[in-house]
Amino acid sequence: MSAAASCLLTEDQCLCSICLDVFTDPVAIPCGHNFCKTCITIHWDKHVTYQCPNCKEVFDSRPQLRVNTFISEVATQFRQSAQQKASSSSSEQQVSKPGEVPCEICTGTKLKALKSCLVCLESYCETHLQPHLTKSGLKRHQLIDPVEDLEDRMCPKHDKLLELFCKTDQTCVCMLCTVLDHQTHKVVPLKEEYEGKKAELGETEAEIQQMIQKRRLKIEEIKHSVELSKEDADRETAEGVQVFTALKESVERSQAELIDTIKEKQRKIEKQAEGFIKELQQEISVLKKRRTEVEQLSQSEDHLHLLQSCTSLNAVPPTKDWTGVSVRPPSYEGTVVRAVSQLEETLSKQMKKLLAEAELKRVQQSAVDLTLDLDTAHPALILSDDGKQVSCGDVRKKLPNNPERFDCCPGVLAKQSFSSGRFYYEVQVKGKTDWDLGVVRESINRKGKITVTPQNGYWTICLRNENEYVACVDPSVRLSLKSPPQKVGVFVDYEEGLVSFYDVDAAALISSFTGCCFTEKLYPFFSPCPNYAGKNSAPLIISPVNHTE
Structure with missing residues (x-):
């Protein structure tokens, strides 16, 4: 049965x-x-x-x-x-582990729940979930991924499922709540509010992700700054060690020279004393011999022999008069002072040289690659195919008189412009008798006669008549150089308002414009000047920067 x-x-x-x-x-x-x-x-x-x-x-x-x-x-x-x-x-299903939601129907060993029912307020493993998947009355129940504390999804006041959201009070409510406590409030289904909040969370997540990305970029920026700082620190340390090593060697060299000078004086005294002593010892030997002869003669019993020999032995042998002879110690007074004074002068010159070299190394770190702009070149200028050289010819070419082109001044600009930061370039001027170099602002006058001054947007220096170097200001300032530069370096610090010119080979500063106010793009400016029947035919050459060792 x-x-x-x-x-x-x-x-x-x-x-x-x-x-x-x-x-x-x-x-x-x-x-x-x-x-x-x-x-x-x-x-x-x-x-x-x-x-x-x-x-x-x-x-x-x-x-x-x-x-x-x-x-x-x-x-x-x-x-x-x-x-x-x-x-x-x-054995095929997973046993519930700590932190996982267990099946509430299992007795004994609790299996891992696959779903939780919002109607039954219970969680089920695969076996005990089957009725909700097969039984018609249970199929309508809302299943979600397993969660704990399903009782929290019930309204504590009315013991009904929290399936609505009160936007007025920003809280979850049940059906009875909308009738009794939230009658005039704006209430929407949980799903509708869920979608809205989910969208907001998506936007928040995107915003947070963007903030994270910005901070990651800031971290990279800071790390890069630290790396640059370390490179600068290493470079400055190396340069400092080089400078102080050179100064230390100079001090040690001067110290050795001082000691050698003092020792040489002592050697001369000792040599003089040795000569005197040797000569005195020789005289002592002669006198000792005569004394012996006199002593022997005085003891002789032979009257005739004593009288005959007395004449030759009676006189003292000829010797040097040593009364005025003495060994005077050399005077060392002022030796150290003179040595230190000379060292100070040497160090001063060397420090200036080393600091100048260090300064040149520093600005060379801002080296840029320049190319001459054919569209700005005066019609008489001849540019190389690579745009690195410019010289002045005898023939004025027929070229479009575009606004960018110089029509009277034999000048040309670089294609590259700069509106911030630092930049540096070098130009070979070897063999030239006249030239102009520097930087200009974008809005300069390029037509007709031009007065080259900072007021007109030109920060330049020039060579005139082979040996007259001039800073182009109003009035012009003649520059005193120890030797003609073969290669000129031009350095610009836009924010500092600084334009400096260097003799690259001598590692010496030629001249500087300070306190400049830059508000426009700056262009490197080159003028080889007229060739004066071949006397000034050598080109200006933009040279690659070889960092000084």
């Missing part, structure tokens, strides 16, 4: 719709639906009305509950079958 009975009921019919598990002490209520006795008792204890959880039929009084022995027997068989099935499949 048990086997026949089990065939009459399906698995769904053996499950309680409240606990979703196989019936335990199944009871039937007047509408015909069956539940676990404990499940329906607890359900009615929580609610004021006695209503069937399935069909919603309301009973006037609480029905009496009697266990249905037939269904109980069938449920027992299904429970045994389910346990066997669960035990065989539990």
